[in-house]
Amino acid sequence: MAYVEFKNVCKTYQVGEVLTKAIDNVSFEIEKGELVTIVGPSGSGKSTCLNILGGMDNVTSGMVISNDMEISNFNDKKLISYRKNHIGFVFQFYNLIQNLTVMENLELAASRTKEKKDLNKLLDQVGLLNKKNNFPSQLSGGEQQRVSIARALAKSPTLLLCDEPTGALDYESSKQVLKLIEETNKIYGVTTIIITHNEAITPFSDKIIKFKSGKVVSIEKNKKKVSIDDLEW
Ligand SMILES: Nc1ncnc2c1ncn2[C@@H]1O[C@H](COP(=O)(O)OP(=O)(O)OP(=O)(O)O)[C@@H](O)[C@H]1O
Numbered sequence: 660m661a662y663v664e665f666k667n668v669c670k671t672y673q674v675g676e677v678l679t680k681a682i683d684n685v686s687f688e689i690e691k692g693e694l695v696t697i698v699g700p701s702g703s704g705k706s707t708c709l710n711i712l713g714g715m716d717n718v719t720s721g722m723v724i725s726n727d728m729e730i731s732n733f734n735d736k737k738l739i740s741y742r743k744n745h746i747g748f749v750f751q752f753y754n755l756i757q758n759l760t761v762m763e764n765l766e767l768a769a770s771r772t773k774e775k776k777d778l779n780k781l782l783d784q785v786g787l788l789n790k791k792n793n794f795p796s797q798l799s800g801g802e803q804q805r806v807s808i809a810r811a812l813a814k815s816p817t818l819l820l821c822d823e824p825t826g827a828l829d830y831e832s833s834k835q836v837l838k839l840i841e842e843t844n845k846i847y848g849v850t851t852i853i854i855t856h857n858e859a860i861t862p863f864s865d866k867i868i869k870f871k872s873g874k875v876v877s878i879e880k881n882k883k884k885v886s887i888d889d890l891e892w
Pocket residue numbers: 672673674679680681682699700701702703704705706707708
């Protein structure tokens with residue numbers, strides 16, 4: 660069994676009379692420690708897939724395995740503890756708590772899990788130890804995203820899920836954030852999945868999963884991994 664497995668997963672949303680098949684019979688596997696990119700047009704089901712894997716949404720049918728757990732069978736209570744103990748989520752618009760400082764944002768995330776990380780060291784790693792007493796509004800977008808990655812890692816997650824983490828950033832900040840994700844995948848070996856609209860960055864991942872109209876159209880193992888430092892777009 661793979662570390663992460665989607666087996667014939669369907670998700671249908673109903674709003675009023677309208678049914679949307681957000682994902683339609685999706686299957687793929689991800690090994691422990693892999694860095695995976697998910698690409699595909701807008702509306703193709705990428706976020707739906709990541710939200711299901713992050714325990715924030717449930718499936719209509721099919722099976723989802725994460726870290727030896729069949730999360731597609733979990734009730735709400737089990738999903739809460741799964742999210743708390745296993746998932747680090749990085750959003751496009753950072754979602755930091757505005758009235759808490761950088762360090763307080765990290766402390767809040769870390770306080771909810773068993774394993775304790777050295778938060779000063781973590782902030783140093785993302786290059787923001789000198790801004791630990793700043794509020795999010797006192798940081799640039801790129802800095803806020805680096806804090807949100809540190810916050811996700813503060814929980815020592817088994818899965819790091821990033822939904823368009825550079826979608827709101829300029830070129831240099833995007834590169835820094837992706838470099839950070841690349842390094843944390845290497846250092847901590849945390850299985851990492853990144854949704855991106857930018858196909859040019861996919862060579863830095865181990866595996867590329869392409870979505871189209873709710874379906875997986877290709878899964879490619881990347882044999883010639885290129886560091887984000889050596890990629891230009
Ligand atoms: N909570 C929801 N309720 C109803 N429909 C939804 C919901 N979430 C997603 N959808 C629909 O499911 C489909 C897939 O959406 P999803 O957000 O997964 O796409 P995406 O690939 O992440 O797109 P984007 O690149 O624009 O973020 C879309 O048609 C969307 O409108």
